[in-house]
Amino acid sequence: MSTLVIFERGRAMSWEAVAAGQQLGGPVSAAVIGGEGGLAGKKLDRVFKIRHPLLDRYTADGYTAAFEQLIEKLRPSLVLMPHTYQVRDFAPKLATRLGRVLVSDVIRIARSGERTVFVRQMFQGKLNADYVVTDSPPWFASLQAGAWRADQVEAGTAPVEIFEPVIAEGAIRARPGEPFRESERAVDLTAADFIVSVGRGIKERENIALVEELARALGAELAASRPICDNGWLPMERQVGSSGQTVSPKVYLAVGISGAIQHLVGMKGSKTVVAINKDANAPIFEVADYGVVGDLFEVVPALIEEAKKVR
Amino acid sequence: MKILVAIKQVPSRDSQLSIGASGRWIDTTDLTSEINEPDAYALEEALQIRDRLGGEVVALCAGPASASQTIREALAKGADRAVHIEEEDLARFDLPGVARLLAAACRAEQPDLILTGLQSDDFGYGQTGVILAELLGIPHATIIMQVEKTGSGIRVKRELEDGWFQWIELPLPALLTIQSGINKLRYATLMGIKRAKTKEVRKLTAAELGVGGPRALELERLYAPHRGKQTVMIEGAPREQAAKLIGILKHEVRAL
Numbered sequence: 001m002s003t004l005v006i007f008e009r010g011r012a013m014s015w016e017a018v019a020a021g022q023q024l025g026g027p028v029s030a031a032v033i034g035g036e037g038g039l040a041g042k043k044l045d046r047v048f049k050i051r052h053p054l055l056d057r058y059t060a061d062g063y064t065a066a067f068e069q070l071i072e073k074l075r076p077s078l079v080l081m082p083h084t085y086q087v088r089d090f091a092p093k094l095a096t097r098l099g100r101v102l103v104s105d106v107i108r109i110a111r112s113g114e115r116t117v118f119v120r121q122m123f124q125g126k127l128n129a130d131y132v133v134t135d136s137p138p139w140f141a142s143l144q145a146g147a148w149r150a151d152q153v154e155a156g157t158a159p160v161e162i163f164e165p166v167i168a169e170g171a172i173r174a175r176p177g178e179p180f181r182e183s184e185r186a187v188d189l190t191a192a193d194f195i196v197s198v199g200r201g202i203k204e205r206e207n208i209a210l211v212e213e214l215a216r217a218l219g220a221e222l223a224a225s226r227p228i229c230d231n232g233w234l235p236m237e238r239q240v241g242s243s244g245q246t247v248s249p250k251v252y253l254a255v256g257i258s259g260a261i262q263h264l265v266g267m268k269g270s271k272t273v274v275a276i277n278k279d280a281n282a283p284i285f286e287v288a289d290y291g292v293v294g295d296l297f298e299v300v301p302a303l304i305e306e307a308k309k310v311r
Numbered sequence: 312m313k314i315l316v317a318i319k320q321v322p323s324r325d326s327q328l329s330i331g332a333s334g335r336w337i338d339t340t341d342l343t344s345e346i347n348e349p350d351a352y353a354l355e356e357a358l359q360i361r362d363r364l365g366g367e368v369v370a371l372c373a374g375p376a377s378a379s380q381t382i383r384e385a386l387a388k389g390a391d392r393a394v395h396i397e398e399e400d401l402a403r404f405d406l407p408g409v410a411r412l413l414a415a416a417c418r419a420e421q422p423d424l425i426l427t428g429l430q431s432d433d434f435g436y437g438q439t440g441v442i443l444a445e446l447l448g449i450p451h452a453t454i455i456m457q458v459e460k461t462g463s464g465i466r467v468k469r470e471l472e473d474g475w476f477q478w479i480e481l482p483l484p485a486l487l488t489i490q491s492g493i494n495k496l497r498y499a500t501l502m503g504i505k506r507a508k509t510k511e512v513r514k515l516t517a518a519e520l521g522v523g524g525p526r527a528l529e530l531e532r533l534y535a536p537h538r539g540k541q542t543v544m545i546e547g548a549p550r551e552q553a554a555k556l557i558g559i560l561k562h563e564v565r566a567l
Contacts, residue, residue: 060441060450060451060452061450084472085453085454085470085471085472086471088437088438088441088453088454089441089451089452089453089454090441092437092438092441092442092445093441093442093444093445093451096407096410096441096442096445096446097445100527101405101406101407101527101528102438103528104436104437104438105435105436105437117531120435121435121536122433122434122435122533123322123328123337123432123433123435124324124432124435125536126328127328127330127337127533127534127535127536128533128534128535128536128537129530129531129532129533129534130530130531130532130534131528131529131530131531132528132529132531133527133528133529134525134526134527134528134529135527135528173450173481173482174450174452174479174480174481175479175480175481176477176478176479177477177478177479177480178477179471179475179476179477180475180476180477181474181475181476182474182476193566194566200324218560218566218567219567226491226492227491227492229492230491230492231492236474237474242472243454243470243472243473243474243490244473244474245473245474246473250564250566251560251564251566258324261435272564272566274556274560275542279325279327281327281328283536285542286536286540286542287540288540288542289540289542289543290542290543290544290545290556290559291542291543291544291545292544292545292552292556293544294549294552295549298549299549299552299553302549302550302552302553302554303553303556303557305553306553306554306556306557307557307567309557310557310561310567311567
């Protein structure tokens with residue numbers, strides 16, 4: 001089995017995809033748009049630096065055309081990518097263009113003989129599913145953040161080749177602007193030692209005050225999952241998750257957060273995770289060191305009282 | 312502007328899920344359903360664009376007869392009409408198969424703009440919109456937080472990771488996948504619910520759309536995930552749970 005890793009520069013997740021490829025055995029090559037990004041020093045068959053003026057800024061049309069041509073040339077049996085927002089934007093198009101299907105957000109790849117099983121999460125992480133691709137190769141999979149370990153990439157030396165795809169100016173239909181940040185963040189959650197984070201289980205805007213009081217009583221910074229910020233109940237800058245901040249405090253106390261994967265990727269590096277949720281099957285308990293199954297409207301007031309006693 | 316919004320019905324968020332007899336899907340007995348949440352935001356965005364610029368919003372949904380509940384809700388909120396690809400067993404189709412079904416229905420409608428949620432709460436592939444755009448040969452942008460009309464096309468704000476954004480200009484027709492939280496969802500009014508009853512719901516089948524063929528992706532087994540971490544469950548009445556947890560935070564975790 002030959003594997004091609006599509007490497008997104010500047011993303012730690014890309015190294016996880018390289019590690020995944022190496023662990024499958026068989027020759028692994030990597031393709032990257034722009035500079036080789038350190039790939040030349042890894043145990044890889046070949047590194048392809050893709051160059052074209054129309055690829056300077058990301059577009060789905062440009063990237064699809066470039067990778068389509070490289071895949072046609074190399075004919076790998078498996079194409080691995082990190083499941084980043086950029087990959088989510090072009091990879092389904094790329095696979096469709098080549099008449100294939102992408103298995104997205106994969107957490108494990110199990111191979112035995114000729115059989116390859118892709119494991120992915122379903123129903124917001126409540127269940128797992130085993131998938132097989134019945135199509136002929138190349139197979140495509142994007143890999144969930146944190147499912148493989150970047151520090152397990154094997155070092156070595158890899159020859160670097162330049163690949164120049166043919167892309168016509170008219171083929172790129174989108175006109176992308178410069179990436180920007182909305183405002184400088186006033187709240188730096190990444191510096192907090194103790195975070196109390198609130199999710200959907202809080203039900204109403206008025207109830208946020210309860211969790212705010214808990215954070216105060218514990219000397220913690222207040223954070224939230226995406227739906228809370230979407231509703232405008234707390235500012236976006238307090239959001240933890242793939243579209244918000246990635247935090248790794250000493251303690252992360254999740255209150256009424258079910259633990260959708262988009263949230264988990266932003267906090268699972270926390271040293272100790274405590275979860276309070278009414279649903280014992282909520283995915284948040286998968287990453288929790290301590291769990292409280294119960295009604296947060298009963299547990300949180302009791303916690304505030306107890307916290308005041310000890311602090 | 313003619314806007315088509317692809318919506319999907321999924322099990323309600325709070326559902327307790329159990330594996331069905333086939334081992335390949337959940338047991339749907341007594342399960343309540345609702346619109347896929349990101350699709351609700353896509354629908355709202357479509358309605359707001361129409362309310363600003365005029366035109367028509369067509370809701371497109373592939374699913375069993377029971378999905379008519381979600382379609383009725385979309386009509387009650389203000390969609391002008393709907394297309395229901397009625398398919399009792401949508402699991403016959405894999406991910407590209409469902410996209411082909413939707414593409415066939417879109418071709419008949421020729422919308423200027425197609426909106427859908429960025430991913431579904433059940434499968435969570437996050438791909439259907441992008442595949443649909445490729446099948447239709449139109450440009451797309453994903454994870455969109457704002458949509459503006461320009462002279463000849465649209466200008467959209469795409470969410471990148473870690474608090475970054477980017478504006479992208481696209482010609483029409485185009486497809487956008489909408490991020491949750493882009494707008495404030497409306498409720499259906501009594502008048503809307505009444506009106507929905509008279510609105511057109513066109514029913515189509517996979518056979519009529521000429522979509523079938525073998526699957527490329529097989530879901531072999533569905534199961535509860537293996538617990539990776541040993542979670543210490545704190546038992547007792549809320550007061551006891553609270554006292555124990557504070558004790559742990561103070562003496563074991565040493566965070567207080």
